[in-house]
Amino acid sequence: MERRRVGRSGLRVSELGLGTMTWGRDTDEIDAAEQVRDFLDAGGTLVDTAASYADGDSERVIGTLLGGKVARSELVLATKAGIRSESRPDGGPGRVVDASRGALLDSLDESLVRMGTDHVDLFLVACPDPNTSLEETCNALRIAVTSGRARYVGLSNHPGWATARVATLLEPDVGLAAVELEYSLLQRGVERDVIPATDALGAGLLAWSPLGRGVLTGKYRRAIPGDSRAAGSLAGFVQPYLEGPASAVVEAVATAAEGLGRAAGEVALAWLLEREGIASAIVGARTPTQLRSSLTAATLELPYEVHAALDDVSAPDIGYPERW
Secondary structure (H helix, E strand, O other): OOEEEOOOOOOEEEOEEEEOOOEOOOEOHHHHHHHHHHHHHOOOOEEEOOOOHHHHHHHHHHHHHHOOOOOHHHOEEEEEEOEEEEEOOOOOEEEEEOOOHHHHHHHHHHHHHHHOOOOEEEEEEOOOOOOOOHHHHHHHHHHHHHOOOEEEEEEEOOOHHHHHHHHHHHOOOOOOOEEEEEOEOOEOHHHOOHHHHHHHHOOEEEEEOOOOOOHHHOOOOOOOOOOOHHHOOOHHHHHHHOOOHHHHHHHHHHHHHHHHOOOHHHHHHHHHHOOOOEEEEEEEOOOHHHHHHHHHHHHOOOOHHHHHHHHHHHOOOOOOOOOO
């Protein structure tokens, strides 16, 4: 698997990253260990997690693996902070966004304890916090690096203007190494202003949900299996990509895959890996079998005609002022 430089930073990661959102919830420690073994055998290095995944259990599983099955030096560890669970007044589960200095540094310290390591390679702010200034958030990122708890820092799910502001605030000492955003044939909105911003700023792009929340694998083309997460806990997450313009994209991917003799997911990943500025596409898998299917995408090079056809069918609407 190819190693790619993350923007203009010194950080290098595997072109496919291993997402761990299901670990500790839908994926147990045994399957997680098998996924890591397969991932490392394929040349993978980047493992992506977050303090909020399974309320910290994803990081705990990683810590268990680092406790004996995997050497810390084999992994490029990325984690995110800024979101925490909190009960609503009615007793139901809620979510609080908090990118304040105290919250980010406390979360990072807790993540390091759960994973049993003294540093992460990449520390990301999970999403924008309208109640905290970017200056304060950047102060936390600077402390994370200067204290040695993080080697590099970045943002996740932030718009282009915020990315540019943070990059400016972090120069010239720490720098903004990476942004992590949803990017796939079904979600190309980042091409409007975030990717031009990262190109100009020298930040690398990590793509989450490169398989369009699972829809680009083609498994939902006919019907949603009753026992799938798309019919249960993730129904609201997957539903936006199951109808409308997305259907034409899914069918185009399926047609290309049939012609190439490859799986639809491989074609979707190969298209993304060929896009300008992509440092890594982060694939999450509930089972080792699902992960193996994704790992083979690193060996696929799409013919120009196929890539161009997928470009056309999935092209995002570009309005004012981006079209200028």
